[in-house]
Amino acid sequence: MEAIKYNLPSRLNESVLDVIVENSMVSIVDSFGRIEYVNESFCSLLESNASELLGETLELLKSPRHIELVYKNLWKSIKSRQKWNGILSTKTSSGKSITLDTIIVPIKTDNYWSYVIKYKDITLHYNENVKLLERDNKSQTFLENMPLHIFSITKYGKILDANKKICNIEIVDVIGTYVYDHINPSCYEVLKNNIDIVFKDKIPKQFEFFDFDENERKTFYSSIISPVFNNLGVVVTATICFHEITDYKGLSEDLQYKEAKYRSIYKSLNVGINVVADDKGKIREWNKGAKLAFGYSETEILGRPITVLTSKKYREPNIKELIIAIRKIKENQDADIIEIQCLRKNGEEFPVEFTLNRLRVNGETMYCALMIDITKRKSLEIKLNQKRKDLEQFLYRSAHDLRAPFSSAQGLVNLLKEENNKEQAEVIIEMLSTTINTGKALSNNLSEASMISAKNYEDTYINFHKTTNDVIENLSDHENFKFIDFKIDIDVQQPFKSKPELINSIFQNLIENAVKYSKEPSENHTPIIDIAVKYRNEELMIVISDNGIGIKKQCIKNIFDLYYKSCDKDVSGSGLGLYIVKSIVESFDGNIKVNSDFNNGACFKIHLPQLK
Amino acid sequence: MKLNFMLIDDNNIDLFINQKIIENSKILSNIRAFTSANSAVKYLKGLEENTGINNINIPDVIFLDINMPEMSGFKFIREFNKLKTEKMKSIKIYMLSSSTYFKDVQKVKQEETCIGYIVKPLTKETIHNVLSEFNITQTA
Numbered sequence: 001m002e003a004i005k006y007n008l009p010s011r012l013n014e015s016v017l018d019v020i021v022e023n024s025m026v027s028i029v030d031s032f033g034r035i036e037y038v039n040e041s042f043c044s045l046l047e048s049n050a051s052e053l054l055g056e057t058l059e060l061l062k063s064p065r066h067i068e069l070v071y072k073n074l075w076k077s078i079k080s081r082q083k084w085n086g087i088l089s090t091k092t093s094s095g096k097s098i099t100l101d102t103i104i105v106p107i108k109t110d111n112y113w114s115y116v117i118k119y120k121d122i123t124l125h126y127n128e129n130v131k132l133l134e135r136d137n138k139s140q141t142f143l144e145n146m147p148l149h150i151f152s153i154t155k156y157g158k159i160l161d162a163n164k165k166i167c168n169i170e171i172v173d174v175i176g177t178y179v180y181d182h183i184n185p186s187c188y189e190v191l192k193n194n195i196d197i198v199f200k201d202k203i204p205k206q207f208e209f210f211d212f213d214e215n216e217r218k219t220f221y222s223s224i225i226s227p228v229f230n231n232l233g234v235v236v237t238a239t240i241c242f243h244e245i246t247d248y249k250g251l252s253e254d255l256q257y258k259e260a261k262y263r264s265i266y267k268s269l270n271v272g273i274n275v276v277a278d279d280k281g282k283i284r285e286w287n288k289g290a291k292l293a294f295g296y297s298e299t300e301i302l303g304r305p306i307t308v309l310t311s312k313k314y315r316e317p318n319i320k321e322l323i324i325a326i327r328k329i330k331e332n333q334d335a336d337i338i339e340i341q342c343l344r345k346n347g348e349e350f351p352v353e354f355t356l357n358r359l360r361v362n363g364e365t366m367y368c369a370l371m372i373d374i375t376k377r378k379s380l381e382i383k384l385n386q387k388r389k390d391l392e393q394f395l396y397r398s399a400h401d402l403r404a405p406f407s408s409a410q411g412l413v414n415l416l417k418e419e420n421n422k423e424q425a426e427v428i429i430e431m432l433s434t435t436i437n438t439g440k441a442l443s444n445n446l447s448e449a450s451m452i453s454a455k456n457y458e459d460t461y462i463n464f465h466k467t468t469n470d471v472i473e474n475l476s477d478h479e480n481f482k483f484i485d486f487k488i489d490i491d492v493q494q495p496f497k498s499k500p501e502l503i504n505s506i507f508q509n510l511i512e513n514a515v516k517y518s519k520e521p522s523e524n525h526t527p528i529i530d531i532a533v534k535y536r537n538e539e540l541m542i543v544i545s546d547n548g549i550g551i552k553k554q555c556i557k558n559i560f561d562l563y564y565k566s567c568d569k570d571v572s573g574s575g576l577g578l579y580i581v582k583s584i585v586e587s588f589d590g591n592i593k594v595n596s597d598f599n600n601g602a603c604f605k606i607h608l609p610q611l612k
Numbered sequence: 613m614k615l616n617f618m619l620i621d622d623n624n625i626d627l628f629i630n631q632k633i634i635e636n637s638k639i640l641s642n643i644r645a646f647t648s649a650n651s652a653v654k655y656l657k658g659l660e661e662n663t664g665i666n667n668i669n670i671p672d673v674i675f676l677d678i679n680m681p682e683m684s685g686f687k688f689i690r691e692f693n694k695l696k697t698e699k700m701k702s703i704k705i706y707m708l709s710s711s712t713y714f715k716d717v718q719k720v721k722q723e724e725t726c727i728g729y730i731v732k733p734l735t736k737e738t739i740h741n742v743l744s745e746f747n748i749t750q751t752a
Contacts, residue, residue, distance in 0.1 A: 400679065400711045404623070404732075407710035411629035411733025418636060431625050555682075565622075565681035575681075 025100075025119040033057050036114060045121060047092040058117075060090040060100065074104070078115055081106045087122070099126040149242045152228070153179055155199040157192070160237060179240065184211050185302040186284070191223075198225045198238050208245070216263040217256060220246045273352065273371035276359070277306045284366065293352075293373055295345035306369070311341040311349045325356045326367070342371070350375045390562070397563045398446055401574070405439030438574075445576040448505055452583045457499040459611055464490045464533045467500070471507045475515050483521040485528045492535040497611055502584045506542065507531075509577040510604050514546040516573070517566075517602070538610045545603035551596040559594065581606075614640040615746065618671035620652045620688065621645075621708070622680040626732065630675055630708075633734045639743060644671070649683035653691045660695050671703055673742065675734065676726075678709040678716065685709075689725050706730050706742065 025042035029035055035053050043049050062071045070086060077084040084104045091097055101120040106113055143150075143163040152161040157179045162171050166182055180188055190209045198205050204226035213219050222243045227235040246256075266274065266287055273293045276285035283306055286298045294301070294309060301308075310318040318340045325335040335356045342352050352371040359366040412432045419425045468488055475481055511529065518527040525547075532543040551559060558564045560582040563575035581604075585592045588608050596602035617634055621627045627645045634641055646652040652674075659670055678685035685707050692705070707720045710732040720729040730738050 396713065400709075400713065403710040403712075404679070407732035408623065408625050408629065411626065411633075411735075414733060414735055415629060415632050415636075431628065435625055 025121070027058065027117050027119075029058050029061070029115050029117065031113045031115075033061050042119060045092070045098065045119070046090075047094050047096075060088050060102070061104075061117075078104050078106050081108075081113070087126070097123070099123045147243065151179060151240050152237050153195070153240055154237055155195060155235075157195060185299050187211050189303070194223070194225055195238065195240070198227050199235050202227050202229075202235050212260075212263060215260060216267060217260040218246070218263070219244060220249045271372075273369075273373065275306065275309070275369045275371070277367050277369065279365045279367070281306050285368075290371075293344070293350075293371070294342070300345075309342055311343045313349075314341040321354075322356070329356060329358045329367075339374070351378050394449075394562055401442060401563060402439070402446070405435050405442065408435045409439075442574045442576070445574045445580065449576055449580050449583065451501065451505070452580065452587055457501055459497045460500055461495040462498050462500055462503050464492055464496075467504055467507055468511075468531055468533075471504065471511050474508070475512060478512075478515050480515050480518045480527070483527050484515060484518055485526055487528060487530045489530075489532045492533055492540075494535060496535050496540055498540075498588070498608070502587070506581050506584055506606065507544075509581045510542075510544040513577060514544060514548060514602070517550075518546060518548040540606075540608040540610070542606040542608070543603065545601060547601040550598045550600050550602050551594070552598050556594060556596060560592075613746075614642055615673065615743075616669065616671040617641055617643045618652060618655075618674040619643060619645040620649055620674065620680075620685075621677035622647055623677070626677065626708075630734045633736065633739050637736070637739050637743065649676075649680055649685065649688035649691075653683070653688065653695075656692065656700070657695060660697065660700070670700065672746070674703060674705045675730070676705055676707050678707055678711070678720075686719070686723070689723055693725055704728075704742075704745065708732055708734065 021039050022041070024039075025045060026037075026039045027035060027042050028037040035056055035058050038050050038053050040050075043053065046053070061074065062068070070088070074084050074086065074088075083106070084102075086102060087099060088102045089097060089099045099122050101122045103118045105116045105118075107116055146163060148163070149166060150163040151159050151174075153159055159175055159177055159179060162174045165171055166174055174182075179191065183191065187209050190207065194205050194207050197203075204224060206222070206224045208220060208222050210218055210220045222245045223241065225238050225240045228237045228239055230236045266285075269287050269289050271289060272287075273289045274285070274287040275283055275290050278284050282303055283301050284303075286296070286301050290301075291297060307315060307319060321338045321340060325338065328335045338354050339351060340354050342350050344350065351374050353374050355370045357368045357370070359368055409432060412428050412435065416425060416428050416432075419428060468490065472486060511531065514529045518529070519525060521527055528547050530543070530545045532541075534541045534543075555566075560578050562579045564579070565573055565575040582592055585606055585608065588611070590606060590608035592607075593605045594602060595605075619627055619630050621630070624647065627647065631643055631645060634643055644655070646655065676685045676688060683691070689705065692700070705726045706728040707723075707726050708730045709716060712731055717729055720726055728742070
């Protein structure tokens with residue numbers, strides 16, 4: 001580079017400058033825009049001569065005060081001694097418009113600034129461009145104003161060009177998508193078939209179809225697809241044109257409105273699952289409820305066989321049921337409501353109640369399947385059945401266990417009648433009293449158990465100190481009581497609301513058990529019962545543990561069962577206590593767990609959520 | 613002849629009643645009471661294993677309560693069937709319950725090993741019927 005520069009002045013002599021000046025248009029103006037120099041070719045462009053121009057302001061540059069933005073920029077640039085380049089227009093002496101690509105370079109000679117201006121006449125180009133743009137604009141407006149949508153598409157329906165935007169999607173964004181993306185799935189088939197024909201038979205095809213707009217209004221279209229050939233006569237693309245002809249279809253406004261209304265209702269129904277299938281079993285309509293229940297979108301499911309919706313495991317019996325239903329319908333009988341197992345897109349199964357109706361539309365037979373998801377009802381049925389069994393068991397066991405003390409009492413009375421020995425009679429009477437007490441305790445427990453389901457308890461704030469102390473005091477008559485060391489730790493900072501009678505019942509049963517199953521005190525054993533109540537994060541935790549005789553491993557799983565009695569014969573019980581506790585905890589949506597080592601005590605942990 | 617009775621009931625008072633009723637019937641009897649079916653099974657197993665011992669101790673009659681914790685009367689019968697040899701064959705089992713529920717009665721009737729169902733409490737009359745099976749006349 002240095003070398004070239006070095007040589008430059010020697011080459012750039014007068015004659016070179018002459019050549020440059022001769023072959024381009026140049027002028028020089030002073031800092032006010034007055035012409036100091038013009039060359040010959042510039043003069044001839046302006047249809048003027050040098051003597052007329054010299055000393056005058058160069059019209060082309062206007063004045064620095066001119067308000068048009070281009071001139072402001074121009075003057076701002078050159079006044080700050082920067083080169084400016086841009087397109088400027090002016091008129092020749094004869095009034096002809098010319099457009100010039102202009103470069104202005106400020107130069108400084110002898111402390112005096114002037115501007116060298118070089119021009120290039122681009123009038124011809126410029127005018128052509130303007131014309132071109134105008135034409136383009138015109139054809140664009142023409143295309144846009146067409147009442148038709150026209151696309152250039154491939155045989156797969158990919159859009160290569162479009163005449164105007166559709167549904168507020170700009171043309172550039174439409175290009176590259178597929179025609180199928182812009183119509184309802186219900187029209188796929190008719191469209192695809194016609195496109196195939198055009199590409200195969202190489203002839204234009206005209207057809208009509210209907211679609212539904214965003215307001216579910218039925219819209220009719222007339223459509224023409226014509227093939228576009230290349231030089232070899234091969235169909236490379238097709239031009240497809242859609243023309244809305246709803247208004248010419250002679251449908252009354254009223255009818256259209258009605259249809260749109262019913263369609264909206266059908267589509268938006270999300271309670272019932274509504275599927276319409278044709279006589280081949282292919283799905284033709286799909287509502288919101290169906291989408292919610294099965295997880296398939298309309299696009300995914302239309303055209304697929306209705307059997308994909310049924311559980312694979314039960315498909316055969318399901319199909320049998322369907323065939324029976326269809327036969328019944330064909331014989332003009334009402335099809336029964338049947339229960340079938342359905343399959344979600346994600347593989348989950350769920351039961352539905354299924355009814356089938358036949359529709360006749362334009363001579364076509366369709367079947368409308370109405371389904372109702374009965375998962376909840378089913379699970380409730382199962383729960384109810386379990387409850388019913390529980391209740392039967394409860395009644396049976398209660399009746400039996402209530403009889404037992406009466407039978408014993410009757411036996412004792414029989415003996416008493418025969419007994420002549422007074423001492424023996426007293427023994428029997430003592431037993432009678434025990435038996436009666438057992439019966440009483442049992443009937444008390446029974447009424448306690450029946451309380452759980454009763455709803456008429458008020459929720460109040462529980463005073464756990466009082467509850468615990470009351471329970472302990474009630475147990476003070478028990479023979480083991482006086483040896484036991486109770487450790488109570490109640491940490492309930494915020495109020496806990498619940499049903500006091502039931503909470504009391506939990507404490508009563510658990511603490512009573514802990515007392516009943518305590519071990520006799522000895523030199524190295526003090527019976528201890530720990531009662532801890534904690535309330536944290538909206539959850540109450542009750543822990544009642546003891547160091548008593550504990551529970552045998554094989555019994556632990558049964559201890560909450562109805563009428564399950566301890567294996568230990570020395571301790572009497574109704575077999576209801578822990579059943580009651582568990583039932584209460586479950587009625588509060590809580591849980592109860594037990595840990596025990598035989599001979600090492602037991603620990604019951606209860607979690608109760610705050611009532612909502 | 614001395615009759616061996618085996619009483620199985622988790623309720624001490626019922627055991628006492630049954631024992632008294634048998635004693636009051638004034639026959640020669642030998643009564644063994646068990647408060648759990650488990651311990652009764654253990655006792656019978658012991659008899660089975662000690663083949664040398666004379667059969668005097670083998671019970672002639674078992675009064676079996678149905679409703680007991682851990683091992684119920686029905687479970688006892690299953691265990692009993694397992695060790696039923698020649699020696700045990702002659703044992704007559706009566707099931708006792710305060711239940712008059714027809715399903716319970718039916719269930720007992722289906723048990724081949726059990727020959728009768730007695731609704732509690734055991735009375736003079738019922739014990740009389742049982743004893744008539746043995747052709748024993750009460751020395752009343």
